Amino acid sequence: MQRQGQGGSAVIRFRAAGVLLLLAHLLLVAWLTLRPLDVMWVTAANLRPLAGIKADLALGPVEAASRIGEGLLLLAPLGILLPMAGGRLIVSPLASMARTVAAGALLSLGIELLQTGVPGRVLDVDSLLLNTAGVALAHLLVVPAGRARLRRRGQRSTSASSRQQRGAVLREDASQGSTPTIPRVGIAP
Template structure:
């Protein structure tokens, strides 16, 4: 039995399988990028003051600030699309989907930041948590509502074509002309 709001038949399996495979691949990439030890002579102290690291990046100049802030925004941004894709539902409340996705992204980012405390050369940075979560939120808001709308319209057109094909295969339904009332 199919859940309400799901895509029909084998399409839901293909979409979910694709979403899960891409999600696992992205998470492995994120783990490789963020949890491998760095061989550095010194390490910056832990940043627990929100926006201090962003301000420091902005003082470095435009290209370096864009690289650092953009990298933090983009690191987990694909989760904003991959998590709903792995879920595989078309008809879901947009706000609920957004909140679930952003919460999952924030928790994953927090987990990464906490794991980094045990990796040589890595420290916890609250600004990374903020930027990663913002990246997930922006990606979800930019892509998921439009993609779900497109997939819903496509699914509805496909269902309409199937109904018309079934109707034409069965032939037209005979109509009985109305007979007037006898005097």
């Protein structure tokens, strides 16, 4: 559970930005992957893992880098946007990684299954693998460092505000003088 002290509105804005960017990215992915292609013929579905990647590597390094890079980059922003939309700063890195990669894999699977009904598109297991690997890489490269930075920033602002509050309390106590004492009264007979 997140504490929403002074930075409560910042957390809400951060999560809202994450949700908006996530929706924009998903709309872009849907537009790129679910549009019908006007082609003369369509290749058969690739159900053998890594067969398409091996075929891409046989085309040469430039073409292979282009095709593999497209697969890695298509859903890679989800590795950052899903945790951003969640808005958690204190979370197990392994649990965060597992949740994000699982969500990315399920989304990629959904896209691949929807593509079977789109003219010119076919199922490709390698796309599923590359998309999931892209989500995992983006998460590993950005999220742990970003969370650590935000936690440090939050601790600095929290410690500065608590020092200011303590200083105000001390000044208040000094201006009022000493606190009077009240003698205890015993129980009546």
